[in-house]
Amino acid sequence: xxxxxxxxxxVGPRDGLQNEAGVVPLAxxxxxxxxxxxxxxxxxxxxxFVAPGRVPQMADSAAVLAAIHRRAGVRYPVLVPNxxxxxxxxEAVGVDDIAVFAAASETFSKKxxxxxxxxxxxxxxxxxxxxxxxxxxxxxxxxxxxxxxxEGAVAIDRVVEVAAALAAMGCHEISLGDTIGVGTPRxxxxxxxxxxxxxxxxxxxxxxxxxxxxxxxxxxxxxEIGVTTFDCSVAGLGGCPxxxxxxxNVATEDVVYMLxxxxxxxxxxxxxxxxxxxxxxxxxxxxxxxxxxxxxAARKGRGG
Amino acid sequence: xxxxxxxxxxVGPRDGLQNEAGVVPLAxxxxxxxxxxxxxxxxxxxxxFVAPGRVPQMADSAAVLAAIHRRAGVRYPVLVPNxxxxxxxxEAVGVDDIAVFAAASETFSKKxxxxxxxxxxxxxxxxxxxxxxxxxxxxxxxxxxxxxxxEGAVAIDRVVEVAAALAAMGCHEISLGDTIGVGTPRxxxxxxxxxxxxxxxxxxxxxxxxxxxxxxxxxxxxxEIGVTTFDCSVAGLGGCPxxxxxxxNVATEDVVYMLxxxxxxxxxxxxxxxxxxxxxxxxxxxxxxxxxxxxxAARKGRGG
Numbered sequence: 001x002x003x004x005x006x007x008x009x010x011v012g013p014r015d016g017l018q019n020e021a022g023v024v025p026l027a028x029x030x031x032x033x034x035x036x037x038x039x040x041x042x043x044x045x046x047x048x049f050v051a052p053g054r055v056p057q058m059a060d061s062a063a064v065l066a067a068i069h070r071r072a073g074v075r076y077p078v079l080v081p082n083x084x085x086x087x088x089x090x091e092a093v094g095v096d097d098i099a100v101f102a103a104a105s106e107t108f109s110k111k112x113x114x115x116x117x118x119x120x121x122x123x124x125x126x127x128x129x130x131x132x133x134x135x136x137x138x139x140x141x142x143x144x145x146x147x148x149x150x151e152g153a154v155a156i157d158r159v160v161e162v163a164a165a166l167a168a169m170g171c172h173e174i175s176l177g178d179t180i181g182v183g184t185p186r187x188x189x190x191x192x193x194x195x196x197x198x199x200x201x202x203x204x205x206x207x208x209x210x211x212x213x214x215x216x217x218x219x220x221x222x223x224e225i226g227v228t229t230f231d232c233s234v235a236g237l238g239g240c241p242x243x244x245x246x247x248x249n250v251a252t253e254d255v256v257y258m259l260x261x262x263x264x265x266x267x268x269x270x271x272x273x274x275x276x277x278x279x280x281x282x283x284x285x286x287x288x289x290x291x292x293x294x295x296x297a298a299r300k301g302r303g304g
Numbered sequence: 305x306x307x308x309x310x311x312x313x314x315v316g317p318r319d320g321l322q323n324e325a326g327v328v329p330l331a332x333x334x335x336x337x338x339x340x341x342x343x344x345x346x347x348x349x350x351x352x353f354v355a356p357g358r359v360p361q362m363a364d365s366a367a368v369l370a371a372i373h374r375r376a377g378v379r380y381p382v383l384v385p386n387x388x389x390x391x392x393x394x395e396a397v398g399v400d401d402i403a404v405f406a407a408a409s410e411t412f413s414k415k416x417x418x419x420x421x422x423x424x425x426x427x428x429x430x431x432x433x434x435x436x437x438x439x440x441x442x443x444x445x446x447x448x449x450x451x452x453x454x455e456g457a458v459a460i461d462r463v464v465e466v467a468a469a470l471a472a473m474g475c476h477e478i479s480l481g482d483t484i485g486v487g488t489p490r491x492x493x494x495x496x497x498x499x500x501x502x503x504x505x506x507x508x509x510x511x512x513x514x515x516x517x518x519x520x521x522x523x524x525x526x527x528e529i530g531v532t533t534f535d536c537s538v539a540g541l542g543g544c545p546x547x548x549x550x551x552x553n554v555a556t557e558d559v560v561y562m563l564x565x566x567x568x569x570x571x572x573x574x575x576x577x578x579x580x581x582x583x584x585x586x587x588x589x590x591x592x593x594x595x596x597x598x599x600x601a602a603r604k605g606r607g608g
Contacts, residue, residue, distance in 0.1 A: 002490065181599070182565075183565070184561070184562050184564075184565025184566050185524050185562065185565075185566060186306065186565070186566040186567065187565060187566075210595060211595065211599045212558065212561050212595055212596040212599050212600075213520060213555070213558035213561070213594065213595030213596050214520065214558070214561065214562055214565070214596075216517060216518065216520060216521040217520040217521045217523070217524045217562060219521070220489050220521045220524055220525065221524065247595070247598075247599065251517065254516065254517040254518070257488070257516050257517070257518065258488050258489065258518055258521060260488075261486075261487070261488025261489075261490070261491060261518070262488050262489060262490040262491075263490065290517065291514060291515065291516055291517030291551070292516040292517055292518075294551075295485070295515045295516050295551065296516075
């Protein structure tokens, strides 16, 4: 049932680094992004135009975008919460891809972006329309698709509604995010199948966090029902600052290791990817959260 | 495709602890095993009767078996490499389950047990026959089923041959071990399907190590083709002393979290299991390697 090829969306430089406690130097971000594109990642979420007071790690996104070496064919989307963010993004050098986000949980929406789901969708429709006018592609994120840190279970119908609303406002791709990593394979599959009834599965991406160690199993589960786009984060960076207990996104290295083993092409060179993550982790002063990265490093250490 | 219920074989007290650098006190082993049976594990590999010089951590297995509280219905197999081990095991209190092991890789067999696969199978056939005479059930392990630290790829045909030989000598169950954790879902499934052509799938168990983060995805892959017995290790303890770079078995907590989420009964209470692993990890002085255990602990820490 598995596809021959998938597309990986690297979210480490944004979803990953936004969560870091310490300041990550601009040069390290730029080096990371350039190393990721050199490793073959086709889409790299490069930053966010959000209130710097709320997410200080993303305050230098314009400078990051100006400094990276843009590789032909690689897309560098940035996260944008509202019209103000869109304005800042379009004033930055070369933004032609943005991502917007809404929650499938009412409480999460209120705590995270201080408005109801309906209000956030209205706001995003305006952002999407303006972006479209300027020829900017828009990706939509739905958060809390398999659970909410405040509400617990989230109704699949609600996920379908929000995903359909984002698709209707022109998002070319809808990324379904298990923000707090509580999902398991059967439920992940049911959720994706339900959403695929409203938005073609080719336009869906799966975005799993590895909080409970379930991310790779969830990826396998939805890979087998037609999902071919997966968000992941080099070295397992990240989490969500507003979701208590959320640990990192699934590590890109672990995903690529699985895909390589399954004979599914991603275009990513695992060794270059590992080194990209390692360099960043050396800056951060901690080992990669990726098991594959750690095992490969141990093998290298023995000259293997 | 998934079953309604599975059987978990807890191997932490043996496959896990045999790899510890420091000495684990007898009392801690006994407490761990008793906490695991109280958590609902139906099979707990409790020790090994191997040369104490080679695996010092298992030198007190007879004392462990004498001290544990045997819960009705729970089985406590011990690993036995040869007739000498069988003798020691039968002299110990109440051994009515043993496990024997062979490799699917010739080089691994030679380096690990100093004889060819064929020689090891001859030796084990004698052990199995004697055990049977005494009414002792025998489980067979095949190691290196998805790769060998020395040879790299391992032919599936060889795995089938070794599994069939163990079944033929009377092993009631064959556990297929990805000793170095290099396997990925498609290959895992192909391997299990091939073995199931020689040994009924009901008699197969899957034993995945999480070295490259693939274990849970591999479990899902073979769960969906009929495997209902899985080896796992509380807190992700373990590895293989003779397989360089091999990290722990898949963490029982991560497996139970997935099964609970999928509505597949294992009979294991996740919270009791987590506390069993936590107590042992406190003795070892390090956090559990289980992501689910860590996430649940973080949630508890917030009073959640």
